[in-house]
Amino acid sequence: MPSPFAPTQPARSDADLIRTNRGFYESLWADARLVSPERFNTWPLVRELAAAAPRRLEVAPGLRPRLPLEGTCFVDLSHAALRKLSERGAEAVHGMIGALPWANARFDLVCAFDILEHVADDESALAELARVAAPGATLLMSVPLHPEAWTAFDDFVGHCRRYEPAQIEALLDRYGFHIERSAVYGMQPKSSRLLELGQYYLTHQRERAMWWYNRVFMPLGLRMQKPLQWRPGMGDTAGVDEVLLVCRKR
Structure with missing residues (x-):
């Protein structure tokens, strides 16, 4: 049972979330560099899946696309991200997951x-993903887990919730998706002090923060990625901050 002293997840409207996400990510992508999909630890999986899936969609990749730029449709709210994706030859359109x-x-x-x-x-978002997915299609999705693990970082980046493992399983099943396998995922620093410093500089000294983000922290995070370790279904989620799910549409 979650601690009674654990941070609570805020109730937010779509308008609140759009405003928060635009405020954070639009300025982030305006100053950031596009990172090629081949540099992420998801690439071995994505390369295998993409080879057998000529019709591909990635929703809200920002400047961190995981699918191949060529031959994939991308949709995002950020005009800065769309512009940089298009400059690299991607088919990128403005829109929302809903x-x-x-x-x-x-x-x-x-x-x-x-x-x-x-x-x-x-x-509604999952209903849209299910609607555009063909029968037998693969859905790749990552979500943060455990509401009791909520921190100020979740607020800062515009999260609305963290999921209980059984909750996300049931939600996916409701819209016709079966979890085939999963892996522990995410690049969030473990140090709360480091997160606080990052939040401070992004808020008060953005230009300096983006210099360090682009030239030091992002390259270091990419270098420190570990190969994804796959397990059947949801797997053991104790202590897992974020999970990557490979789902099949029935």
């Missing part, structure tokens, strides 16, 4: 990394 501008059963591979926790109406 109203995707594509026909039913359009894609064989759909990705939504670190997105669902930012959306007030996550059921």
